[in-house]
Amino acid sequence: MSVIRISDDALARACGADDVASAFAAAGCEVERVSSWGMHWLEPLVVIGGQGFGPASAADVGAILDGSSSKAIGRIEDHPFIAGQQRLTFARAGRTRPLSLDDYEATGGWAGLRRARQIGGGAILEEVVQSGLRGRGGAGFPAGIKWQTVAGAQGPRKYIVCNADEGDSGTFADRMLMEGDPFALVEGMAIAAEAVGAQKGYIYLRSEYPDAIARMQSAITIASSIIAPFEIEVRVGAGAYVCGEETSLLNSLEGKRGEVRAKPPLPALEGLFGCPTVVNNVLTLAAVPHILTDGGSAEYQVLGIDRSKGTMPxxxxxxxxxxxLFETAFGITLGELVNDIGGGTASGRPVKAVQVGGPLGAYLHPDQFDIVFDYEAYGAADALIGHGGITVFDDTADMGEMARFAMEFCAVESCGKCTPCRIGAVRGTEIIDRIRAGGRQRDVIETAPQMHNAPRGNRSREDEVRLLEDLCETMKFGSLCALGGFTPYPVMSALKHWPEDFGK
Amino acid sequence: MSRISEIVSLHREKEGPLLPVLHDVQAEFGCIDGAAEAEIARELNLSRAEVHGVVSFYHDFRAEADPRPVVQICRAEACKARGIEGIMADAQDAAGSRVRLQDVYCLGLCSAGPNARVGDTLHARLDGAKLREVIERA
Known part of the structure; x- marks a missing residue:
């Protein structure tokens, strides 16, 4: 009897994977808990000898074992969702036990680190630059250039900080990586340390991810002798979205309010405790072990298009x-992702809007589905790739409500340091309410006789729209960080494409 | 030695020990009140204002304890797209005054919403009835 493999990823568990696993164990089967394949609509997914069954419940155990289950989906590796991917960062997804060093080694683990130690700092930097790897957290800054800056900087100590504060709605790749392949992140951080000469690394992990916290802590303990003398420590966030911004994250790590710092100085020169610091997202660091294997850098560089190299989960x-989770080379269109791979909406209704890049990303209209996944193409369309999250809405969505929520979210999560974000977001929700109400009457102050410069008439809906545009312009160019600076993207894109949801 | 000094001594050697200390105090006492802030400040050689500034900044820290069970419900975009707003009335009805409902922005299960969290247990693919059950069992 072959082994039953079931994921212990947080999503699979939230969908009942633990009950399914216990039911198989009770039926006398050997059960192995592995990482998730990333086919979330099929979780809990049961894999027996390469054949998949899902979404499974404890009640399906008998039928799965006697071969009569209607949940059979055939060979996992032949499933179009898996066969159509190019998995580099998530090469182990579904295949290994997350905390097994044997599984990790057997699938090429530590090869990147071993080679990195042989070739030394300068050569590592060269290969990372050559690979074209860009920061996967959202900004898309070339990782190799950042590392070179830290390597060349002077300081009493240097740090590697992993940004695992994955707060964007619609994203979960960091969580899956940390829960499913934690050693890959440990290895990536150790390679970064080797490259820049850092002694200590921190993983700043959000408190909303209890499973990932426990998994990373175990992984660090297990791998400590492999990465020594480099040390890694997990630090848990405290529910502030803005701490995903790198300078705010550094303040939080230092034990301060998570307020954004003005740049310059760049964290690469004066980062954690004023020392040169590499701050990279989980996916950026986890892409590094593959790049450092023999020929990995060249292989990475040929994937993708233009200046967006490699793959994106x-x-x-x-x-x-x-x-x-669908990892593929840059260059795929949004329409392919949503309609061909994603199969349209879960509700079966028409797609109305797609938000790419989390709460700060633009809402794209189905008319824009030919846009290709590429940092520059999205930038040109006033949109962003961000952390690679794609959230689909059907035709029941009220885009006016979503625009209002974008402002409200910014108001709740603003760190308060800069005015456009702190006050602009509050004013933004008010203006959207007035637009949706069709304008407003003159208020008490405006009608006072001494208010010579106040407009004489009531404010029309169009007046309020102009005011919102003006506010968004101010937030975009006047905010210190992406929270205030990018909130205008979802707001303005919703207003542009769905004016009927704003009372027009 | 008070419990708070014990907690501080666990973390004193760390670089930037304040957040780990606050997490432990919050977990143990259910809140970080003025007296706790003052003691933490004294132990770490910070001003009370510095500690209060940090406590009040983060959503995870509370100034007053709330003995009620907490159910966190994700209200972010992906869960909205999957219908969380339509079942919030059920949730409020089930919670009444016995359970505290807390909005959170993203539990990272965005492909299987609506989602909720009780303690360290996550619940996905909720509908009105299932969310009600999660809240009633909290």
């Missing part, structure tokens, strides 16, 4: 039928 979320 794209997260299909929200109202989408085939939801989950």
């Amino acid at each position: 794209i997260q299909l979320a929200g109202n989408i039928r085939h939801s989950g």
Whole structure:
């Protein structure tokens, strides 16, 4: 009897994977808990000898074992969702036990670190630059250039900080990586340390991810002798979205309010405790072990298009039928992702809007589905790739409400340091309310006789729209960080494409 | 030695020990009140204002304890796209005054919402009835 493999990823567990696993164990089967394949609509997914069954419940155990289950989906590796991917960062997804050093080694683990130690700092930097790897957290800054800056900087100590504060709605790749392949992140951080000469690393992990916290802590303990003398420590966030911004994250790590710092100085020169610091996202660091294997850098560099090199773990979320993690080279169109791979909406209704890049990303209209996944192409369309999250909405969504929520979210999560974000977001929700109400009457102050410069008439809906545009312009160019600076993207894109949801 | 000094001594050697200390105090006492802030400040050689500034900044820290069970419900975009707003009335009805409902922005299960969290247990693919059950069992 072959081994039953079931994921112990947080999503699989939230969908009942533990009960399914216990039911198989009770039926006398040997059960192995592995990482998730990323086919989330099929979780809990049961794999027996390469054949998949899902979404399974404890009640399906008998039928799965006697071969009569209607949940059979055939060979996992032949499933179009898996066969259509190019998995580098998530090469182990579904295949290994997350905390097994044997499984990790057997699938090429530590090869990147071993080679990195042989070739030394300068050569590592060269290969990372050559690979074209860009920061996967959202900003897309070339990782190799950042590392070179830290390597060349002077300081009493140097740090590697992993940004695992994955707060964007619609994203879960960091969580899956940390829960499913934690040693890959440990290895990536150790390679970064080797490259820049850092002694200590921190993983700043959000408190909303209890499973990932426990998993990373175990992984660090298990791998400590392999990465020594480099040390890694997990630090848990405290529920502030803005701490995903790198300078705010550094303040939080230092034990301060998570307020954004003005740049310059760049964290690469004066980062954690004023020392040169590499701050990279989980996916950026986890892409590094593959790049450092023999020929890995060249292989990475040929994937993708233009200046967006390599692969991106794209997260299909929200109202989408085939939801989950889809890693592929840059260059795929949004239409392919949503309709062909994602299979349209889960509700079966028409797609109305797609938000790419988390709460600060633009809402894209189905008319824009030919846009290709590429940092520059999205930038040119006033949109962003961000962390690669794609959230699909069907035609029941009220985009006016979503625009209002974007402002409200910014107001709740603003760190308060800069005015456009702290006050602009509050004013933004008020203006959107007035637009949706069709304008407003003159207020008490405006009608006072001494208010010579106040407009004489009532404010029309169009007046309020102009005011919102003006406010968004101010937030975009006047905010210190992406929270205030990018909130205008979802707001203005919703207003542009769905004016009927704003009372027009 | 008070419990708070014990907690501080666990973390004193760390670089930037304040957040780990606050997490432990919050977990143990259910809140970080003025007296705790003052003691933490004294132990770490910070001003009370510095500690209060940090406590009040983060959503995870509370100034007053709330003995009620907490159910965190994700209200972010992906869960909205999957219908969380339509079942919030059920949730409030089930919670009444016995359970505290807390909005959170993203539990990272965005492909299987609506989602909720009780303690360290996550619940996905909720509908009105299932969310009600999660709240009633909290």
